[in-house]
Amino acid sequence: MAETTTFSNATQILEPFRGVKRVTIEEYFTSGHRTCQGCESALVMKLMVKASGPRTIVLGSTGCMYVANTTYYTTPWVVPWMHTQLGSSGSAALGTAAGLKALMKKGKMKSEPINVIAFCGDGGGADMGLGAISATLTHKEYNSLILLYDNESYANTDIQLSGMTPYGANTTFSPPGKVKRLIHTRWKKNMAGMLAAGHPECRYVATVCASYAVEMMNKVRRALTIGGPTFIHSLDPCPKGWDYDPMLSHELGELAIETGIFPLYEVEDGQVKYYGKTKAIVEGRPRKPVREYLLKQGRFAHFIEEDLAYFQAKVDEMWEKWEIPAVVPFRRLDATKAALSAK
């Protein structure tokens, strides 16, 4: 059984959209979903498949973008879509890509590049599914994109904290009380940096925010074009979970970047490239104080000055102390030596 010579591991070539007016008009995520007013993640879904085009298979792990999107008989997905288990976005991408590859290689299916995208929420991706995503990012012979839509809580199940919930936030698992003002005191995982640093053969990792829609779509297109497994982390303001007026979703996305809390960057073949307003910060534009972002959200309404100061100091540390600012939290060796000699 020789492998057929017609098979190739090629990807679709998806050139970047040069401006919003050049974006294709076709939609592949349309009516039928029932997400909340102001839901940024629904916009991410729409932009994600707009960017990928029709020859795409989407796998969605359990979460808002499953439960709220795919009520039986009212699917918004124009492209083929399938549910996968909460911790299985990595496995879903890998299995789908491997199935297609096997069938095309053996001449059992017409050979063509089909985009495979698996998405997960922060709970499914950064908590439960981290191991499977990590494994998939080492399988360089299978083309796929894993997109993490991060609304910073288990928003589908009643807003419980996840490993991606910001320090101190009020969730149904971390309600502020008279004795304990802050129940949740863990700092958020650095997903994109961790996955880029930990998977040297993964050619493309990026962070995006749908407040910058064209750039977000172009990162998706780059991830699908470059080949092998790729990863995108999208920060998605969530009116219900973050407790703010739904009209502020876009603005909060911008503020997350302008305060430096969420950096926009891509890591392509090991090269870190900042973009958008994050690039301006790297080039010297001052970051906005984190309080401008935090105090617009009810989940931080219980914060006192001490909490705001702690949060600001942690964000300052990301930018001032990290070896690659806001991307890789290692310290320079000379700084370590200095710390040792000071003792």
Next chain:
Amino acid sequence: MAVVTPAAPAATEEDKELLISGSEAVAESLTLADIDVVTAYPIRPYDTVMQAIAKKISGGQLVAEYIVAEGEHSQFEIVKHASTVGARVFCGSSGVGWMYAMECLVVTPPLRVPMVALVGNRALDDPGAFGVEHNDALVVRDVGWLLCWIDTSQEALDTTLIAYRVAEDRRVFLPLAISADGAFLTHSQALTMVPPKSKVDRFLPRYDRGDLLLHPDNPITVAPQANEDWVIEIRRQNNEAMARAVTVIEEAYADFRRVFGRGPENPWFEEYMTDDADVILVGMGTISLPIKVAIRELRAKGKKVGLVRLRWFRPFPTEKLVAALSKAKALGIIDRDYSFGSPFGSGVVANEIRAALYNADRRPPLLSFICGLGGREVTLEDVYKAVDLCTAAAAAGKSDAKTHWLGVRE
């Protein structure tokens, strides 16, 4: 010097005979079935099949995507998704590894994914134990997996081919687990007839997912939120598929016998010296070996004892089994599993058979035995003891309502 061109070997219809283990026999069938995607993760004893497949792939006999997963959960999810885009898939596990995949195991039947898996039966740690118990595979008995137990390398090879034929039949489209006793079958070699590909191709059609194929040319949405609006109808569809599997299994075995010239007439269970038996013992898997030896010894002494070795547990062959068992004067069900707190503290098989017999016109006294747990050897003495108790129950015309543990320190 004349150039001698060797003649192309004539396509042969001959089987070849190999000395192989149960796991290696399964790997021979997977090669013949030309599987497309296979996922491996190490746990004894099932993993010998993955070692055998890896050699088939590195040796060029099989072209397939061979993925070593990072855990059983992913192992089963990967092939589940590969199957939905049309790939013929294989997977497997043992003991707590199978349990680690449990979430994926329960979603596979309602997705109508005809995955075939090998369960190398193993005790559920803790405490650590590599030996056979059937509780691992039995946990999926209620959720839509087809479940069968095999006894020999030949049966391993034949059943694997039958498994794809049954699972991938559009009337069924359910996952199928082949249970093989750890060590006793997975690691034990026996002479096995391996058929040529040409015969297999006449028996096993291509996997065709039809209108359920996940592909841009067939842009369906799979497994949406159905909730109370639809879930009960979907459950009933699963149940109907399981019921249809009865016919499909019988067709497959009949066709197997036609193409390969071997295989049982009765797919559901093997009957050994049951025609005139007063006492019939029932068990699954390789436990048949000590039981058959004991039966021959007992027959030499004039005791009429027989064995029913159950092959198929799901679908459960209720009517046929009742017909075969109700003619005996006493039944002894030997479970290599347990079900703590169950009726009479019996094993799973004993209580299934009790339930199956409930509406029968004739219900022989039924004794329940548990033995061989954790891979402990089942001895002839264990079997003799069971037969003695059954003989007494036959004479009394009734059985005690308890479960006897055999070969256990008191």
